[in-house]
Amino acid sequence: MAKQTFETRKGEGGETHQQVSDDSTGTADTARLTTNQGIRITDNQNSLKAGARGPTLLEDFVLREKIFHFDHERIPERIVHARGSGAHGYFELFESLADITKADLFQRPGEKTPLFARFSTVAGGAGSVDTPRDVRGFAVKFYTRQGNWDLVGNNIPVFFIQDAMKFPDLVHAVKMESDRAFPQAGSAHDTFWDFASLMPESTHMLMWAMSDRTLPRSLRMMEGFGVHTFRLVNAEGKSTFVKFHWKPKLGIQSTVWDEALKLQAADNDYHRRDLWEAIAVGNFPEWELGLQLFDQAFADAQPYDVLDATKLIPEEVIPVRIVGRMVLDRNPDNFFAETEQVAFCPANIVPGVDFSNDPLLQGRLFSYLDTQKSRLGTANFHQIPINAPKCPVMNFQRDGQMQMNVPRGRANYEPNSLADHGEDGGPRECPMTGFTTSTGRPEHEEEGDKLRVRAELFADHYSHARLFWLSQQPAEQAHIASSFVFELSKVQLAQVPARMIANLRNVDEELAKRVAEGLAIALPDKKPAAREPVSMHPSPALSIHANMKAVLTGRKVGVLIADGTDAAELKGLLAEIEKAGGSPFLVSPRIGGAKLSDGKVMKVDGQLAGSPSQLFDAVAVVLSNAAVEDLAKQAVAIQWVMDAFGHLKAIGSNGAATPLLEKAGVVPDAGVVGLDTYFAKAAASRYWDREPRVRVLA
Secondary structure (H helix, E strand, O other): OEEEEEEEOOOOOOEEEEEEOOOOOOOOOOOOOOOOOEOHHHOOOOOOOOOOOOOOOOOOOOHHHHHHHOOOOOOOOOOOOEEEEEEEEEEEEEEOOOOOOHHHHOOOOOOOOOOOEEEEEEEOOOOOOOOOOOOEEEEEEEEEEEEEEEEEEEOOOOOOOOOHHHHHHHHHHHHOOOOOOOOOOOOOOOHHHHHHOHHHHHHHHHHHHOHHHHOOOOHHHHHEOOOOOEEOOOOOEEEEEEEEEEOOOOOOOOOOHHHHHHHHHHOHHHHHHHHHHHHHHOOEEEEEEEEEEEEEHHHHHHOOOOOOOOOOOOOOOOOOOEEEEEEEEEEOOHHHHHHHOOOOOOOOOOOEEEOOOOOHHHHHHHHHHHHHHHHOOOHHHHHHHOOOOOOOOOOOOOOOOOOOOOOOOOOOOOOOOOOOOOOOOOOOOOOOOOOOOOOOHHHHHHOOOOOOOHHHHHHHHOOHHHHHHOOOOHHHHHHHHHHHHHHHHHHOOOOOHHHHHHHHHHOOOOHHHHHHHHHOOOOOOOOOOOOOOOOOOOOHHOOOHHHHHOOOOOOOEEEOOOOOOHHHHHHHHHHHHOOOEEEEEEEOOOOEEEEEOOOOOOOOOEEEHHHHHHHHHHHEOOOOHHHHHHHOOHHHHHHHHHHHHHHOOOOEEOOHHHHHHHHHOOOOOHHHHEOHHHHHHHHHOOOOHHHHOOOOOO
């Protein structure tokens, strides 16, 4: 009989574990299939029966346990942000911020703090797709020495509503309609626009939602924002207002609407796959953390209220101070255990970070904690490994469902005098180093009657929406107007489109006219504004097109080849793409590969019909005369090139490929280049000037 030995080891929390080794194999028991009680299973293919054709026996505890666990594998999905992708990484501080905050992770330059980040869509369920027009969640859990800090925001710096009282109404309106359960993961329907047209405070967020910000090319290429105004507090108790920004190292990049629609068909998991593959090959996504810092005097001098989550502070007014970076360098080991079970809460802050009186933030402080009990089934959700702090946790909270800790002694209350009798009396308060709520003067000195009201400046619903519109480049403005037309064209409630356009006239007359003309309805009377908007200088920082980085780093180039492709020409192109930091993806009519001019078969990454050009940031076509003659007759090849051109991407080609490009309707421009030019430079950009030739926009 094989001899078993027991190896005792210490876990991270000090708990002991025993691992069984079997000297017959020299490997740990993890190689042996067992029940949840550690009992080895002899047969995982057949249930226990009374005879070969007899009934299954109730005594089959292996079957009962397996089916029981399977029946309970699913937990309630998040009400919003249900579809998400996550990764592990770290935050590295560039400079000490001890003068403005006592938060430990902001003290020592070069120090790295572990974290977990999750990105998500908002409206769709967990089984929806990655690429709808939608806001993206951007949540980061820092495992600091002082406890967990959750910075829970979006890829847009403002929100639809000002007060958390309206959050259930907003979500109910944008989710699939309750009687028919559609549409899924989309706002282009009656109930959302009925709500939005009756809520002028949503107008600024609607401008962002209808822009290309809600069509990110990649999770790695979108900005993140804390949305609310928070406080940083230093060791002397001085408080400074702060807004948090995440700036992607690869720059901001979006898709166009037609491209996003086709991505849904091409790859439902497009963003999730892109994030996973980038980390897997070592192209670690990176963002810089930036702060907008200001005091009460600045806040009082603005024509808007800094506590209003539908407003932003232009970066040209207060520049974003870069203080560190986030690097995601490890994919989850298990999606459910980590990405699905991670529980974020804006109330999770550390000494040196504090809240403001933003009424939307105040409501979120309650909501997030409350929902974890519903989703994760226990008040002890903080003990799940992905949620557990990496610093000591010591308190008198006990018991509850799924209690994983084993507290020792009888001290489960405080104060106690058990230590006077030689027993462990448990932890005590930390007046010197514990969390202290900021006095926050003068904001926290507000006094008055208890009223259900909003501050006066909250009534300005259009100034920042106008600021956003005027800050966009012409192509971006066309996208916004066209998005309004598309979404409102899906609304069947006759009164809603006109009501929405009446609101838009307070933003910009040209915008309102373009939307009305696109819907072929009369321009309605301008809706009176609760507070007349004020003029603000355009903010170039709000434009994607003005801030795109013309680099190929982190981006993917689809290269179409076929039998007869010139081997030397292909080799030179691949070397050029890789030198520029791009990732070539070889596509051919057959997945087995293509026989090149040198007689060698080149293995490819994807088959033509299953690798449409919308999956790539740019494309190149390297073909022989014979291959072009064949492919010019195939709709899939023509569509491959046509979509790349229509989605405003660079197209590189050799001379032999010209007939295929012509068949696809490609008209030469700055983004259509030969392989004898520097293709990688062209591939790093999008060609917005091409758009009027390929589609009609509002």
